[in-house]
Amino acid sequence: MNASIISKGRKPMNTPFIRNHQLNVIKKQTDFLQNTLRTVADRRVLETVRYTAAATAVNAFSELTAEQRQMLEQISSFESGYDFQRFLDSLEPLMVPYPDITLKQIQKLFPKTKKLRVPDLNSIDFRYLTYLSWVDIAANKLFIVYPHQGQFIGIEGRLIPTNKKGYCLFCNRHQELAFLSVSTKPVHASQDNIASVGQYVCMDNHACNHSITSTEALEKFILSVRKS
Structure with a gap:
């Protein structure tokens, strides 16, 4: 062992x-x-x-x-x-539950999103979460909140259904995928120097949390696109 x-x-x-x-x-x-x-x-x-x-x-x-x-x-x-x-x-x-988080904390993670639609936190069983996420269908956006080293990291990106199955980056489960595209920029880059980082992830975030067996790929992706 x-x-x-x-x-x-x-x-x-x-x-x-x-x-x-x-x-x-x-x-x-x-x-x-x-x-x-x-x-x-x-x-x-x-x-x-x-x-x-x-x-x-x-x-x-x-x-x-x-x-x-x-x-x-x-x-x-x-x-x-x-x-x-x-x-x-x-x-x-x-089980160690997902750290306590409030609506105001989530809103502070996404200050540029004026009409942030957050799910009812009281309806979520936080024991079975590795990452908190939800989809804003009207905006075609996926929001992710991940606890890392005592702090929360929030990322958002465009979510494009692919109508095909494959392996999710986060849980490595063979399921229906969507393409998540997150805008990012290098440290010290100019305001115009913005690129996009994309990966294929599960359409069903709930099932992804129930299947994920390692945080390595998830953390690597989130840290690579977090705002500087």
Whole structure:
């Protein structure tokens, strides 16, 4: 397993430590293991898959206490769908929610948008968000708010449906895509020196948040287009 994973000092077992994308990794491994248990009889193959599922779940974290690691490694011992579901249910209280954010904070991130249409924040389950996003259909724009190093980053871009399927930059899921084009400019550039950076992303942002298993590509894109 990943040598960078180290056991820290004792923390209460109910301390939240699982972020949304990490829970998605765990869910993916439970699905993988359950499917293998249903379709494979070879005990050696099953043991390998059990070990791989546990290792992948653990390696989704850079730091774990001994207790947290032991908890995640339980995935390798389950047999029934009931056991797997009970395990996943037990992880929900340990999720680290998306940081608290208010409507005024969001509005400050997009000062040039006069009529910013923001979704009802009270209707969102922030436990299952890696990034907050919404589409303004009238303006054909996608808005993204991402927490990074204690601050929120807001980006907006034109969203153009492609009517085709492919792999989303953020979640690497094969789904219907849209082309997101964000205007940007280099640091110290003149006001006229503006370019666009574009990537293909999911049309369904809700499903994207439920599928994303790494923040690397998402962060790289957001940091590359954030305003200087």
